[in-house]
Amino acid sequence: MRIAMVSEHASPLAALGGVDAGGQNVYVARLSEELARRGHDVTVYTRRDSTDLPDRVTLPGGAVVEHVPAGPPEPIPKDALFPYMPGFGTHLSRVWRRERPDVVHAHFWMSGMASQLGAHPHGVPVVQTFHALGTVKRRHQGRDDTSPTERIGIERQIGRTCERVLATCTDEVHELAAMGVSPRRVSVVPCGVDANHFHPGTDTADAPAREQRHRLLSCGRLVRRKGYDQAIRALTRIPHTELLIAGGPPADRLHSEPEAERLLQVAEVEGVADRVRLLGAVDPRRMPALMADADLVLCTPVYEPFGIVPLEATACGTPVVATDVGGHRDTVADGHTGRLVAPGDLAAIADAVRELLAHERKRRRFGETGRERVLARYTWQHVADGVEQVYRRTALGRELRTEVA
Missing domain, CATH: 3.40.50.2000 (Glycogen Phosphorylase B;)
Incomplete structure (x- = not known):
């Protein structure tokens, strides 16, 4: 399959630990790597945040990262990226006109917005993973929530109109239902972990010396x-x-x-x-x-x-x-x-x-x-199995509906 991953702020190339660099970056990087290893053609589209970045970077597993011009080529907090998503989506539409993917997997709500703008003209199905929901963030952060005011409404619209929502945990299914997104539209596939990298018996000599029991x-x-x-x-x-x-x-x-x-x-x-x-x-x-x-x-x-x-x-x-x-x-x-x-x-x-x-x-x-x-x-192999099944069902369902129409 030709798979387009869209991750507007969370690049698989980013150094982890920063304010906007964490689990989503890992998820996109490792899922893309595993799918490419299986022979899929995977391209990750992420925003260019530096003039020093090349247009395309090939990851070790064979997936490709493409840097999309959307806003100034400099670091911008993710909550300030919303105005640049129409331009991001227009770029995707141009790219996908030349080479149409079989499925688009959008990561985070702004990626979903850009993906739908880019995919709709070409009839490409969009699978959406939110990674975090605005309703939950606002509930817990209140006035400290820096998300754009449009976020929750757009998330609700994306959840109801994308081909499939791919949630990462069962709690998210309940949160989506409270937003009006039917559980029938949602598949749950968890995040994964590299069990070869994280394993018991790791040499701990490099860990800091203990100062307490x-x-x-x-x-x-x-x-x-x-x-x-x-x-x-x-x-x-x-x-x-x-x-x-x-x-x-x-x-x-x-x-x-x-x-x-x-x-x-x-x-x-x-x-x-x-x-x-x-x-x-x-x-x-x-x-x-x-x-x-x-x-x-x-x-x-x-x-x-x-x-x-x-x-x-x-x-x-x-x-x-x-x-x-x-x-x-x-x-x-x-x-x-x-x-x-x-x-x-x-x-x-x-x-x-x-x-x-x-x-x-x-x-x-x-x-x-x-x-x-x-x-x-929770290995990435198990995760990729589940995601692959969602992709195939999604792409097949779109083809069948197109034929009927």
């Missing part, structure tokens, strides 16, 4: 909604334990990062500054060692559309304590691979962590079960 690890984008402050506050109830936070800019630039400064201040006020370390951006090659060295991985966001960190941790055989939100409800099997706790409940977070830290045998059992679960459900 136990080690907790939190990681991901250094943004407020990830709830690292909740992990820091819970640490006050967890003795002889240190917390490492990986993510954000490189360590030598953390001093100029507002969220890093805020977290360090929280640690100081709570009296645990000596047990909290911000590592900054960590080389992806070092992450398995960091996860394998931790006693527990702590994921405490106030909301999480999917959350790939629990999968990476359990692939390494490390149990997870996570908030009972969004995709965590799928990726963390409570009482089997980790614990789910109410978001914002510091006592519950601390209780779950202390319980597991006190029982090494249970942690080991959770880690083994988690690894088995990843291999059974």
Whole structure:
């Protein structure tokens, strides 16, 4: 199949850990790589954000990244990209007039907008993955939500008019239904994890030296909604334990990062500054060692559309304590691979962590079960199987309707 991936702000080439670079970048990169490995012709369309970028870049697996001129060729926060989506869509339409894809897979709502503009003139079916929904973001962030006011209405329109919505977790199906998108239009295929890269037995010699008996690890984008402050506050109830936070800019630039400064201040006020370390951006090659060295991985966001960190941790055989939100409800099997706790409940977070830290045998059992679960459900091969089936059904359904018409 000729597959067009559209990911307007999340390039598979981007360095991870920045404000707008995280799980979506990984998803697009790894899914594209796996589909190309299977012989599909895959092109990823992402916005040009630098004059130094070539027009096209071939990924190691054979997929191609094409940089689309849409707005100034410079970094722009994703919530400010909305005015450039019509131009993005016009570019796609021109490209697809010359070489029509069999299916378009749009990632994020603005990509969906551009994809529909580009695909409609040529009768190309669009599969939509939102990765995050505006209704959820607005519910949790309120006035702090910087999304364009048009977002929710456009998401609703996309969900009702695209050929298929490909959700990454079951919680998203319920959120979409509340927006008026019928569950019959939705298929659930989770995100995946590289189980060869993240695995138990990783050499942990490269991990930072321990300063306490136990080690907790939190990681991901250094943004407020990830709830690292909740992990820091819970640490006050967890003795002889240190917390490492990986993510954000490189360590030598953390001093100029507002969220890093805020977290360090929280640690100081709570009296645990000596047990909290911000590592900054960590080389992806070092992450398995960091996860394998931790006693527990702590994921405490106030909301999480999917959350790939629990999968990476359990692939390494490390149990997870996570908030009972969004995709965590799928990726963390409570009482089997980790614990789910109410978001914002510091006592519950601390209780779950202390319980597991006190029982090494249970942690080991959770880690083994988690690894088995990843291999059974969450490898990129499994993900690509599910996505491929959605593509084929979608393309076939469009062809059949065209013939009838």
